[in-house]
Amino acid sequence: MSSAARNRLFDRAFRVLGLLATLVSLLLLAGFLVDILHAGLGRLSWAFLGGLPSRFPARAGIYTALLGTVWIGAITALVAVPVGIAAGVYLEEYGAKSRWAALIEINITNLAGVPSIIYGLLGLEVFVRFAHLGPSVLAAGCTLALLILPLLIVTTREALRAVPRPLREASYALGATRWQTTWHQVLPAAAGGILTGLILALARAVGETAPLVVIGVLAYVPFTPAGPLDEFSALPVQIFNWIDRPQKAFGPNAAAAILVLLGITFALNGGAIYLRNRWRRHGR
Amino acid sequence: GQRADSMRIRLDGSSTVYPITEAVVEEYARVQPAARITVGVSGTGGGFQKFSRQEIDLANASRPISASEQRACRQARYAGLVVAYDGLAVVVNPANTWARTLTVAELKRIWEPAAQHRLTRWNQVRPEWPDAEIHLFGAGTASGTYDYFTQAIVGTAHASRGDYTASEDDNVLVQGVATDRLALGFFGFAYYAANRAALRLVAIDDERADNGAGPVAPSLATVENKTYAPLSRPLLLYVSGPAARRPVVQAFLRFYLAQAPRLAREVGYFPLPAAEVRRQQRRLAQFVALAGLPAPAAATTPPTP
Amino acid sequence: MKKPRERLIEVLLALSAGLTVLTTGGILWILALETGHFFGQVPLRAFLTDTQWTPLFAEKHFGIWPLVAGTLLTTAVAVALALPLGLTIAVYFTEYASGRFRRAVQPLLEILASVPTVVYGFFALTVVTPGLQALIPGLAGFSALSAGLVMGVMILPIISSLSQDALAAVPQRLREASYALGATRLQTAFRVLVPAAASGITVAVILAVSRAVGETMIVAIAAGQEPRLTANPLVPIETLTTYIVQVSSGDVAYGTLEYNTIFAAGSTLFVLTLLLNNLGYWFRRRHQQQHE
Amino acid sequence: MPELEARHATVYYGTNRVLEDVSLTVAEHTVTAFIGPSGCGKSTFLRLFNRMNDFLPDFRLEGEIRLHDQNIYAPHTDVEELRKQVGMVFQQPNPFPKSVYDNVTYGLVLQGQRAKAVLDAAVEKALRQAALWDEVKDHLRKSALALSGGQQQRLCIARALAISPHTLLMDEPASALDPIATAKIEELVQELKQDYTILIVTHNMQQARRVSDKTAFFNFGRLIEYGDTPALFEQPQQEQTQHYLRGHFG
Amino acid sequence: MPELEARHATVYYGTNRVLEDVSLTVAEHTVTAFIGPSGCGKSTFLRLFNRMNDFLPDFRLEGEIRLHDQNIYAPHTDVEELRKQVGMVFQQPNPFPKSVYDNVTYGLVLQGQRAKAVLDAAVEKALRQAALWDEVKDHLRKSALALSGGQQQRLCIARALAISPHTLLMDEPASALDPIATAKIEELVQELKQDYTILIVTHNMQQARRVSDKTAFFNFGRLIEYGDTPALFEQPQQEQTQHYLRGHFG
Numbered sequence A: 001m002s003s004a005a006r007n008r009l010f011d012r013a014f015r016v017l018g019l020l021a022t023l024v025s026l027l028l029l030a031g032f033l034v035d036i037l038h039a040g041l042g043r044l045s046w047a048f049l050g051g052l053p054s055r056f057p058a059r060a061g062i063y064t065a066l067l068g069t070v071w072i073g074a075i076t077a078l079v080a081v082p083v084g085i086a087a088g089v090y091l092e093e094y095g096a097k098s099r100w101a102a103l104i105e106i107n108i109t110n111l112a113g114v115p116s117i118i119y120g121l122l123g124l125e126v127f128v129r130f131a132h133l134g135p136s137v138l139a140a141g142c143t144l145a146l147l148i149l150p151l152l153i154v155t156t157r158e159a160l161r162a163v164p165r166p167l168r169e170a171s172y173a174l175g176a177t178r179w180q181t182t183w184h185q186v187l188p189a190a191a192g193g194i195l196t197g198l199i200l201a202l203a204r205a206v207g208e209t210a211p212l213v214v215i216g217v218l219a220y221v222p223f224t225p226a227g228p229l230d231e232f233s234a235l236p237v238q239i240f241n242w243i244d245r246p247q248k249a250f251g252p253n254a255a256a257a258i259l260v261l262l263g264i265t266f267a268l269n270g271g272a273i274y275l276r277n278r279w280r281r282h283g284r
Numbered sequence B: 001g002q003r004a005d006s007m008r009i010r011l012d013g014s015s016t017v018y019p020i021t022e023a024v025v026e027e028y029a030r031v032q033p034a035a036r037i038t039v040g041v042s043g044t045g046g047g048f049q050k051f052s053r054q055e056i057d058l059a060n061a062s063r064p065i066s067a068s069e070q071r072a073c074r075q076a077r078y079a080g081l082v083v084a085y086d087g088l089a090v091v092v093n094p095a096n097t098w099a100r101t102l103t104v105a106e107l108k109r110i111w112e113p114a115a116q117h118r119l120t121r122w123n124q125v126r127p128e129w130p131d132a133e134i135h136l137f138g139a140g141t142a143s144g145t146y147d148y149f150t151q152a153i154v155g156t157a158h159a160s161r162g163d164y165t166a167s168e169d170d171n172v173l174v175q176g177v178a179t180d181r182l183a184l185g186f187f188g189f190a191y192y193a194a195n196r197a198a199l200r201l202v203a204i205d206d207e208r209a210d211n212g213a214g215p216v217a218p219s220l221a222t223v224e225n226k227t228y229a230p231l232s233r234p235l236l237l238y239v240s241g242p243a244a245r246r247p248v249v250q251a252f253l254r255f256y257l258a259q260a261p262r263l264a265r266e267v268g269y270f271p272l273p274a275a276e277v278r279r280q281q282r283r284l285a286q287f288v289a290l291a292g293l294p295a296p297a298a299a300t301t302p303p304t305p
Numbered sequence C: 001m002k003k004p005r006e007r008l009i010e011v012l013l014a015l016s017a018g019l020t021v022l023t024t025g026g027i028l029w030i031l032a033l034e035t036g037h038f039f040g041q042v043p044l045r046a047f048l049t050d051t052q053w054t055p056l057f058a059e060k061h062f063g064i065w066p067l068v069a070g071t072l073l074t075t076a077v078a079v080a081l082a083l084p085l086g087l088t089i090a091v092y093f094t095e096y097a098s099g100r101f102r103r104a105v106q107p108l109l110e111i112l113a114s115v116p117t118v119v120y121g122f123f124a125l126t127v128v129t130p131g132l133q134a135l136i137p138g139l140a141g142f143s144a145l146s147a148g149l150v151m152g153v154m155i156l157p158i159i160s161s162l163s164q165d166a167l168a169a170v171p172q173r174l175r176e177a178s179y180a181l182g183a184t185r186l187q188t189a190f191r192v193l194v195p196a197a198a199s200g201i202t203v204a205v206i207l208a209v210s211r212a213v214g215e216t217m218i219v220a221i222a223a224g225q226e227p228r229l230t231a232n233p234l235v236p237i238e239t240l241t242t243y244i245v246q247v248s249s250g251d252v253a254y255g256t257l258e259y260n261t262i263f264a265a266g267s268t269l270f271v272l273t274l275l276l277n278n279l280g281y282w283f284r285r286r287h288q289q290q291h292e
Numbered sequence D, E: 001m002p003e004l005e006a007r008h009a010t011v012y013y014g015t016n017r018v019l020e021d022v023s024l025t026v027a028e029h030t031v032t033a034f035i036g037p038s039g040c041g042k043s044t045f046l047r048l049f050n051r052m053n054d055f056l057p058d059f060r061l062e063g064e065i066r067l068h069d070q071n072i073y074a075p076h077t078d079v080e081e082l083r084k085q086v087g088m089v090f091q092q093p094n095p096f097p098k099s100v101y102d103n104v105t106y107g108l109v110l111q112g113q114r115a116k117a118v119l120d121a122a123v124e125k126a127l128r129q130a131a132l133w134d135e136v137k138d139h140l141r142k143s144a145l146a147l148s149g150g151q152q153q154r155l156c157i158a159r160a161l162a163i164s165p166h167t168l169l170m171d172e173p174a175s176a177l178d179p180i181a182t183a184k185i186e187e188l189v190q191e192l193k194q195d196y197t198i199l200i201v202t203h204n205m206q207q208a209r210r211v212s213d214k215t216a217f218f219n220f221g222r223l224i225e226y227g228d229t230p231a232l233f234e235q236p237q238q239e240q241t242q243h244y245l246r247g248h249f250g
């Protein structure tokens, strides 16, 4: 075969190979979803969603874990959102030149790469032990808030950066202070982008397992939290727990709980993408 | 809030006892839905540490509290109640065709500290067994099972090799043995009972005729008459003085003792005989009465049964 | 002159931003403190030279290498899967596939990155391990292979999408130069584009490795809990992250040596990822400079 | 006393000098036009008078800018207060994404004015001054973004007038508009002169000629020539000015 | 038989027609210059001859482009083979980020040539032809990116010559270079004419006049006038050409 013919053959072969590689990845994803659907769909019911934990797989439900996740998500958002937005505003609108801002900038880059389990150690030491919060919803929420903070700050800054300069200048030219301009003009204009980033960050937080395990979750919590200092169970922890059970009968439970968790994360991610597109189209 | 707190009971400790406690708590929720009971699985040692710091009200334990743990206790009074019997199960994978029995001496050779990185193949246990790696799975060091097993087999509590899969979480061990033809593991009988199809029991020969001749497998009979030696043991629930003063805890403990035989059997342990149950109920009543009194000068407690 | 209200707001905002510094400070502080306690009782030499890690047993050994080896082994398996696959996809997407195909498939691949890792753990344990055991008779129930492969799927989108960015950043004129000399797409891709994008692709791999090194749930569920110094992916091993999970899920008393060990492992993990991230950062800067 | 004055103003962006030693005085109630080729520094100079350049990274001023004989770059200057006195209109109309009404009242609301009657009156007055009232009086709640470009620009003028400045800076206020809208703005400038001092940047020499009393010609960051508009256009003193006016560059 | 020929070539990008019904023939060993205002379609036309437009999204050709009387847009054309015969040099020097040596041998290596002696000889020959040999012969292993712009461009020419094409397409090959480097390239074109057929796009009319035998003037996607260079420059037949050459537009 001539070298030209061989080169052309390789070229064709790679086209097939590339398509194959893509398909393999998609098939993995599909196979994986089908497997979980197959294993878990049968278990999914209102009784499962509203059920308490139980030693009988068929009776066990995820009510407490689901509410624990909602609680943790809410606390995470409550703690992280104001701080994250404030920090983003500071870095983007105020800190332009200061050395403090440069330090924070490098710092955030590095924090974003710290494994989540390290945040677990931080939470264990600071919130659980030092602040005596115990393995409570509050400790978990604070830990996850620190975890998503870098992500939140980065997305907030991106959203702020997209606000056109003339809008700011118009406000300043009318005698508005920096904060008035930020509050009345910049933040509303960036709201869509900030919200998108927030939802993506929360989607990440909701699926985190390792930090919760490290700050110490309990095996059996048959009630929902009544306050921020209560112990909790959470969806990913409940899944971990069930996966861990050697009895095969808990497999479908884990799969069904995974379906719920995936439903939540996909819904959040999808919502974020939808928002982003809508905001890009209608927003400024 | 205040009311929720008064209805709260915190449990932690042994993973061996966990299945019974889990079952009792689940059943109790039907009788007394207002009670807010949480159960952790830190292992017996981990449980006693929290117990001594008074972070929990009740501690599950698969061995009696040790002298050093007693000294660490902040509370003046506590009591241990026997809730069931366990025959520590030594198991292999069902595909393991050779290891039907093991002697205590062999177990010791496998698990003693000196075996680390030395005894690594099945034929080193018995020459006729396959020349294949042996994969060991056993209780983690914070567990009562580990303490009990090392004491009973190696002869010194807390002495063993370190190159095996050690977990407080018996589920990890079950899964490890269930998926590995070359595995050998040990854990509480309930974990075997819940996975009979995936595991196979190994009969243990303590080579002492007075304890039943030849290899003995754990069963209701052999555990109750103690011929499954030296791996039969009681499972315990410790209650602290301050907790025993609270009516919620008293009610829960009474329920626990009453239900323990039935639920122990259900989850795979060996129930106490009726007479023994009554004895434990009397001890509980005594302790509750005592708990109401001012603390004694010297910190003494009714020791283990 | 700043008005007091403005001043106050600015201070509050700066403090919020400062919380991230406090977080880093907190991480460094607790790791240093507890690891300091650890090295108060264990000589650094033993930590770095001993080949066994049995801190919880009567006969204690504190060599960190078995855990590091476990971490690197699972990571290596993951990269061995994700790098060729991810790079192939990246080249295919940028040089071969139609824009429509790419726009349709790319978001699907991104889904792989948003799946919670505990879910991957389930997949590894219930599907991949039994499947592999059918193929490889000697494979243990927990193994670096199974966990590593699934981790590879997890990091695949990182490698493929960052590599795509790097390839797309190669100036069009290099492509044209190559085509004008009679090169096929494949030759252009692998002889010109991939080398020109090498630093960007390196960044992608480094970030993916960093993710894999810090990944916890997949290995905690599927890789085993037995620290051992081995390069054999077929047996159970233990990673730094798994050790932390294992010890902290059974309660270890605060202030004991055992408690300190999880921080020693945590510090090792932290240093490892910090090095990787900064290496990635450095490469990215170099890459940006190259294409200015 | 001149209303506005620049004394030896030199401006740098980083190491790049974009204005060099510019001095000039502006009297009350006049229109002054700044002309010159693109990039010569007109906008930079104009924005000195309300300290709008302060936000630009690496901006540095040497010399003084004086308003009512006060150096507005002195430390402790209240910049917000300054900007209330010196209003500004930009090249691109930049209404806020709010209603017409909210756009006009924005400055007053920031100052704490909440009384509806006061705001209503201010809105009507400012919109009338900006010659926009008749067109929008029935749509005050409509979004400002729905207006045409010329209307938007007049809205921006009204917005600036609503806080009662005494000086108005205009940076090519008509360059984004069509000829008819441009004529309206020019007319408006003529009227506003009664009450305000106006500085206007324009790249359109005819426009400068039509609307201004005085004209300043800039080139390469220097003020080349400054004088009465008719004189500057008919008998420029400097060679550069002559060349520029004849269209030889720029 | 003409070396190259365009027959009623009409090109669309999507719905946008950028060349309209262009027909022209090019003889062997001549230099043909394409001139015309920016955007008139010169580059698009040039790139038809090695099918370099194929990658552009929505590119569509009507008509034929013939090389040695073969339609190179016929199905089953071996595009890689075509490009080996028709070399190309671009506006921006675009050496690969490799050594000088590897740049020149790239095309040969692609064809499977591995023999060091052959490659060495080819490198020397191509670099000599591109008048670069003396300047780089001691630095063949150095990165091509370390060369000056003019050297890089000559390297790109050498790289194109190394695979022995018979036609060379040059798209404003000197527009990114300084006058001295430009002069070198022009000289080179004159020499290469001995062995190659050359099509060159240039926006510099003087350059077209200096280097080419024939000139084609394009405007708005149409070939307005095509003829011998001296004639076209001295007695343009078309009014558009006259206007363009006098600098009235473009």
Ligand SMILES: Nc1ncnc2c1ncn2[C@@H]1O[C@H](COP(=O)(O)OP(=O)(O)OP(=O)(O)O)[C@@H](O)[C@H]1O
Residues within 6 Å of the ligand: D013, D016, D018, D036, D037, D038, D039, D040, D041, D042, D043, D044, D045, D056, D057, D203
């Ligand atoms: N933010 C900035 N940073 C650095 N340099 C700048 C900045 N803004 C403007 N310049 C430079 O300062 C010089 C003067 O700019 P200026 O905008 O004042 O010119 P101009 O006369 O208004 O031009 P135009 O008619 O184009 O608006 C220019 O060379 C410009 O490139």
Ligand SMILES: Nc1ncnc2c1ncn2[C@@H]1O[C@H](COP(=O)(O)OP(=O)(O)OP(=O)(O)O)[C@@H](O)[C@H]1O
Residues within 6 Å of the ligand: E013, E016, E018, E036, E037, E038, E039, E040, E041, E042, E043, E044, E045, E056, E057, E203
């Ligand atoms: N990839 C493309 N997609 C769509 N339109 C294009 C593309 N490339 C060029 N065009 C359009 O085709 C027309 C001709 O472009 P071409 O580059 O051939 O002109 P040119 O004569 O070489 O101009 P210049 O002197 O600026 O290089 C232009 O109007 C241009 O905008």
Ligand SMILES: [Mg+2]
Residues within 6 Å of the ligand: D042, D043, D044
């Ligand atoms: Mg300007």
Ligand SMILES: [Mg+2]
Residues within 6 Å of the ligand: E042, E043, E044
């Ligand atoms: Mg061109």
Ligand SMILES: O=P([O-])([O-])[O-]
Residues within 6 Å of the ligand: B013, B014, B015, B016, B017, B042, B043, B044, B045, B061, B062, B139, B142, B143, B144, B145, B146, B168
């Ligand atoms: O969990 P243990 O029962 O072994 O302590």
